[in-house]
Amino acid sequence: MSDNSCKVLVGGDWRPSKSTATFQAENPSSGELLPAQYPVSSRDEAMDELRAGSLAADALRNVGGETVGAFLETYASGIERRASELVEMAHTETALAKSPRLKDVELPRTTAQLRQAAGIARDGSWQRPIRDDARKIYSIFAPLDGPVLVIGPNNFPFAFNSVAGGDFAAAIAARNPVIAKANTGHPGTTHLLAQIAFEAVQSCGLPAATVQMIYRVPREVGLEMVSHPLIGATAFTGSKEAGLALKEAADRAGKPIYLEMSSINPIILLEGALRERGEAIAEEFFASCTLGAGQFCTNPGLVIVPDTESGRAWGDVARKKFEAATPGTLLGRGGREGLVKSVSILREFGAQIVCGGAPVPGPSPRFSNTLLQVTGEVFLKYPEQLQTEAFGPVALLVMSREIQEILSIIGQLHGNLTGTIYSDTTGADDSDYAMIEPRLRLRVGRLINDKMPTGVTVSPAMNHGGPFPATGHPGFTAVGLPASVERFVALHCYDNVRPHRLPPPLRA
């Protein structure tokens, strides 16, 4: 390990933390704690980051898009050069497969995203300049008035990492410094990435505090950071409980916060589709629900199944697949505890175990591939509780007898990232689709046909967002450039300002 291991990156320096409190990450494969002691930063250290970030914001806002683009590309190349080290460390900390997942999918996705962001930084399209020459009024989207705090999730050590993922790339593309709060599940990976990022900051001549990184802060310090006068905005991906607490603090201070919190990603299977290709759909469902041990924000957690012969037969096929597969290793013990709790709530409110339902004994945290089942009638009795998210290889089948009941169930759904409808290809399901789609449309950010929701393509047309409480606002996406940049900007208008004083993109 390099000599700045476990140091924090504050104001352009790798330095030992001022704090004495520490934590250790876990190796989920062995169930053992890893040796490195990472600091829990004190309030002082967090305030140092905010002050340095604020000064960096003042400087970065005057740096050209070309330089920011060069930084993002240099960083992407740096990640590629140290790919095997990164993959090794991420695998140790998360137990995610080195190949294909980490090496062949997530890492290339991360660098591709950074390079896309470089293009956006260069072309300035996110600024959307408007000139009204007749009235001498000009407007442009500009960087925020302070650094962006990024708090990343546990399930993507690269692609959603607070110092390398989509939020980071979007904030930087709009010339905002980032204060990265590492996910405590993969501090070593985040540390490596921060090293590579900081080297790129230096070699490209960006303000030194353009990228800062700490590992963990006490809860009250986190709440203070998101609401601090010096913060520009916050991007958070994680649990609803933590997200809502941060949201309340930020909202009260009038500070923008973007959250990706929870989603059970309803799947609606129509009768014709099951008759036509039930077996194939069961396979797709099984693969999607257990992929990465089910720890995706777009994991299909709720499936509305017709309570017919085909529907019940489909459930049997799915059950066999779930039972036959070896449960994957979870990201940590916390995930296993969360699943125990979620499944217990689902059962308490009437869901029956179809298969699985319990932790797998042994040192590494695993949970059996689990299907639960409930009737539409019971679901409609406890719609709140039966939408409890189970972050893992767990899904609840809601057996529904008729279209009116399905519509009622959809009417009770919370906001979700995605919603999927499977229908047959001959038109037998079309009238049901026509009734279901308009209602489901309002509950989700991304409406899908005939495929499972896991897999969030980085496309300008992607919406990785959705109505509350999937996120905090229905108009923004966390994935997809340039749209994801629109979260980290302020609208600046110039009225009667002398032409030579306008920012360059607004000059004639």
Next chain:
Amino acid sequence: MSDNSCKVLVGGDWRPSKSTATFQAENPSSGELLPAQYPVSSRDEAMDELRAGSLAADALRNVGGETVGAFLETYASGIERRASELVEMAHTETALAKSPRLKDVELPRTTAQLRQAAGIARDGSWQRPIRDDARKIYSIFAPLDGPVLVIGPNNFPFAFNSVAGGDFAAAIAARNPVIAKANTGHPGTTHLLAQIAFEAVQSCGLPAATVQMIYRVPREVGLEMVSHPLIGATAFTGSKEAGLALKEAADRAGKPIYLEMSSINPIILLEGALRERGEAIAEEFFASCTLGAGQFCTNPGLVIVPDTESGRAWGDVARKKFEAATPGTLLGRGGREGLVKSVSILREFGAQIVCGGAPVPGPSPRFSNTLLQVTGEVFLKYPEQLQTEAFGPVALLVMSREIQEILSIIGQLHGNLTGTIYSDTTGADDSDYAMIEPRLRLRVGRLINDKMPTGVTVSPAMNHGGPFPATGHPGFTAVGLPASVERFVALHCYDNVRPHRLPPPLRA
């Protein structure tokens, strides 16, 4: 008066309110209450509006932009046909001058804005469709999942009216029904406008509850409405106190709310400008600060003046103009009380009266044209209190000795809608400008040179917004199409959806 006077417009019906509580508006010219008794709607009535609005949202979402455009134009023409009645009523309720203000400025601005919104509704540019054919991912901005509650201010009975102003036009252009909560200062004007709007709704065949209107609700009902599951979003223009209470309720429920709350619109006068054209600037300042009795959200309430011979002389010229002019009539007694309170806070924290400072005796609510003065040093001691907004013909001059002090003062400013710098034309002020502008830029939505901030042009490049607490989010504007529409949309993504099922703007 027509027979539905004082009725509420709920779900396509003018009906007597279910409530028995009432209030009366005031004629500020006479200081007397007007005879009409308007209902304070009960919770029941508010819930009726939400339910009807929600159904209307489901219907309106499928109405073509052409029809919505026709509605907005029919409505604008209807307003013009009844212009004299509207002007008469608005004058009675607000004491704003019939001409030029109401008849020649505000009413044409209102109809022009509705017609601009019609253009936006027709061309659909607000939807910003994106097609990624290779990956079969498509996205588009769509109407919200419920009606928009618009709560308008007291100072623009037409142009910001909850049933005719900019928020109304923007919400409708994006095919969201509106529930208008009348400002209690001009219920009769709002009633007339709602009549005209509803006639246009009917003649254009829009869903009957596309436009609904109530006059007033108890505070707790307002808080429930902005946070109700059936609401799509809220647009509020008014006091910071009311705005923050509504924001907290809406935020907690994850419901979008857009607020325009308070702004003191700092003006920075540089030495060279005062030497060059101090007299002219004093006249502009006086005119802007006392226009409409100073009751504009962009009223210049804080002026940073060099504490030099030219600066002090400028203050004298301004004082004479303020003293010589007859104070205008305020919108109501509440405004007068607010000014007494604000001026008392400013004085308590060290501001000295230069002229005015007291209510004008007599039945009609007026407040003397008032200048206060404070040193930069004292301002920096009580920056919070000395930014108290005085909504009327009142400004605080901050006499500052040097550029460093000016920069410190700007560093203490809250978010504002506008900020203005006056500089000379020969370059003498350029180095000061270069230091001041970057800091002021971060505190305001619209940065102005060499003119006063009153006057908010309806331009695509306008930003009538700004950092908190001027508004709730730095990225949105309440004036300027199509940007103002972006507040009332949700991002809808379609992934692998069969081509014929895509909404028309996304089809190949």
